[in-house]
Amino acid sequence: MRKQQVxxxxxxxxxxxxxxxxxxxxxxxxxxxxxxxxxxxxxNLVPGGPEINVAERGIALEVFNGTExxxxxxxxxxxxxxxxxxxxxxxxxxxDASWCRLDKEEVEVPAKSSKPISLFVxxxxxxxxxxxxxxxxxxxxxGKSKQGVVGLxxxxxxxxxxxxSLAGEGANAGKIGLTPSICAITGTPPGxxxxxxxxxxxxxxxxxxFTLKKITDVVPENGKHDRYFGTGYLPVVASSWVNPSESKFxxxxxxxxxxxxxxxxxxxxxxxxxxxELVFVQDDAGNTDFIRVRxxxxxxxx
Numbered sequence: 001m002r003k004q005q006v007x008x009x010x011x012x013x014x015x016x017x018x019x020x021x022x023x024x025x026x027x028x029x030x031x032x033x034x035x036x037x038x039x040x041x042x043x044n045l046v047p048g049g050p051e052i053n054v055a056e057r058g059i060a061l062e063v064f065n066g067t068e069x070x071x072x073x074x075x076x077x078x079x080x081x082x083x084x085x086x087x088x089x090x091x092x093x094x095x096d097a098s099w100c101r102l103d104k105e106e107v108e109v110p111a112k113s114s115k116p117i118s119l120f121v122x123x124x125x126x127x128x129x130x131x132x133x134x135x136x137x138x139x140x141x142x143g144k145s146k147q148g149v150v151g152l153x154x155x156x157x158x159x160x161x162x163x164x165s166l167a168g169e170g171a172n173a174g175k176i177g178l179t180p181s182i183c184a185i186t187g188t189p190p191g192x193x194x195x196x197x198x199x200x201x202x203x204x205x206x207x208x209x210f211t212l213k214k215i216t217d218v219v220p221e222n223g224k225h226d227r228y229f230g231t232g233y234l235p236v237v238a239s240s241w242v243n244p245s246e247s248k249f250x251x252x253x254x255x256x257x258x259x260x261x262x263x264x265x266x267x268x269x270x271x272x273x274x275x276x277e278l279v280f281v282q283d284d285a286g287n288t289d290f291i292r293v294r295x296x297x298x299x300x301x302x
Contacts, residue, residue: 034064040054048126052120094160102120207251208285212259214237245262269297279291
């Protein structure tokens with residue numbers, strides 16, 4: 001199997017740091033504790049591939065101790081519903097949190113300091129695990145795990161995305177099956193127009209009406225857009241480059257439809273830069289996924 005590169009990106013200023021009256025060993029701390037970054041995007045994971053150490057790809061999670069003395073903290077990987085009420089559109093709850101593990105379940109952090117923890121991810125080898133987006137959460141609590149931890153917890157959201165594949169039609173791949181989940185175009189000059197097809201499948205047990213939307217339709221808060229885009233890509237938000245052949249249609253249970261996307265690259269796109277636009281697919285039951293449309297502009301020829 002060809003080795004795949006795993007890209008890790010961070011949401012800027014996403015470190016969670018709380019100052020709260022939580023008990024450490026039966027005493028109230030003078031500071032707070034936290035875990036950061038608050039969100040981590042891990043892309044291009046290969047189902048059936050080797051376990052990935054996210055720290056080796058450029059980032060380690062950190063546990064922060066803002067108190068005046070050395071403290072123990074318990075860290076654990078859980079499904080998002082066990083830690084947070086809502087999470088980003090387009091991400092499903094991970095089927096099994098054990099696909100992700102930490103190098104330790106307890107960490108001792110000096111006063112007014114932090115310590116890194118490593119996250120490992122391995123996705124099972126199943127065809128329906130390609131083209132997927134999942135959310136998992138790393139929670140941090142004060143105290144040792146065997147002593148029983150305090151109720152207050154802080155969390156870091158981990159966005160996990162598997163490699164895009166053109167194979168199949170997305171059967172069993174969540175409520176909405178997308179094939180592929182990424183439309184990638186490379187070596188393109190500015191101002192060109194292209195077409196790219198993608199399959200959308202209704203994996204629910206009932207007929208659904210699907211609507212294709214821009215990120216601003218689904219996530220109106222501008223400050224939350226950055227967390228969706230990949231590392232090294234300039235986001236296309238204000239002036240769309242992508243137009244689907246159909247923006248609204250109905251599919252029966254198990255039915256698949258091929259939608260053709262017209263991609264009109266802006267004439268003022270910068271040479272040598274990479275751009276990304278997101279096409280959200282949402283059904284009338286609220287299920288949501290999105291396709292990454294990535295365009296790499298060719299550099300100037302010498």
